[in-house]
Amino acid sequence: MSERFPSTDVSGVVALASDHGGFALKTVLKDFLIASGRQVLDLGTDGEASVDYPDYAHLMADALKTGKASCGILVCGTGIGISIAANRHPHVRAALVHDAFGARLARQHNDANVLALGGRTTGDEVAKDCARIFLETPFEGGRHQRRIDKLAV
Ligand code: RB5
Numbered sequence: 001m002s003e004r005f006p007s008t009d010v011s012g013v014v015a016l017a018s019d020h021g022g023f024a025l026k027t028v029l030k031d032f033l034i035a036s037g038r039q040v041l042d043l044g045t046d047g048e049a050s051v052d053y054p055d056y057a058h059l060m061a062d063a064l065k066t067g068k069a070s071c072g073i074l075v076c077g078t079g080i081g082i083s084i085a086a087n088r089h090p091h092v093r094a095a096l097v098h099d100a101f102g103a104r105l106a107r108q109h110n111d112a113n114v115l116a117l118g119g120r121t122t123g124d125e126v127a128k129d130c131a132r133i134f135l136e137t138p139f140e141g142g143r144h145q146r147r148i149d150k151l152a153v
Pocket residue numbers: 019020021022053076077078079080081082
């Protein structure tokens with residue numbers, strides 16, 4: 001049975017991490033969040049040089065586990081690889097999202113603590129909208145908490 005973590009606090013520090021395929025969008029989101037008054041923790045990568053997305057997913061998982069951040073945003077080319085890697089960690093619920101509806105439901109129903117986006121699939125304005133909604137939407141609890149409890153294997 002995996003360790004039970006409390007509901008996600010999306011008002012706290014937001015960790016950001018990406019591979020090279022997500023670097024440009026991570027930079028856009030970092031600037032957007034700072035301009036919105038949010039505290040961010042940038043875990044890299046720091047440029048367009050080729051890196052391996054699992055390394056950054058694992059850094060995100062560590063930042064959440066140690067409390068350096070309360071939620072996070074991961075970006076790779078598609079958002080697929082980096083969300084798969086992050087979800088290997090039992091305390092991570094990374095939601096790969098492509099629009100505002102997904103961003104809202106990822107919080108309301110799934111209590112996702114990580115928003116995953118694709119830097120090569122999602123435009124800057126849609127991604128900013130997803131981030132804003134993700135970070136202002138509370139978890140609904142109730143029947144959804146029961147389902148989240150059943151994710152533990
Ligand atoms: C890197 O080229 C690319 O494979 C990665 O960013 C991501 O899309 C993997 O899922």
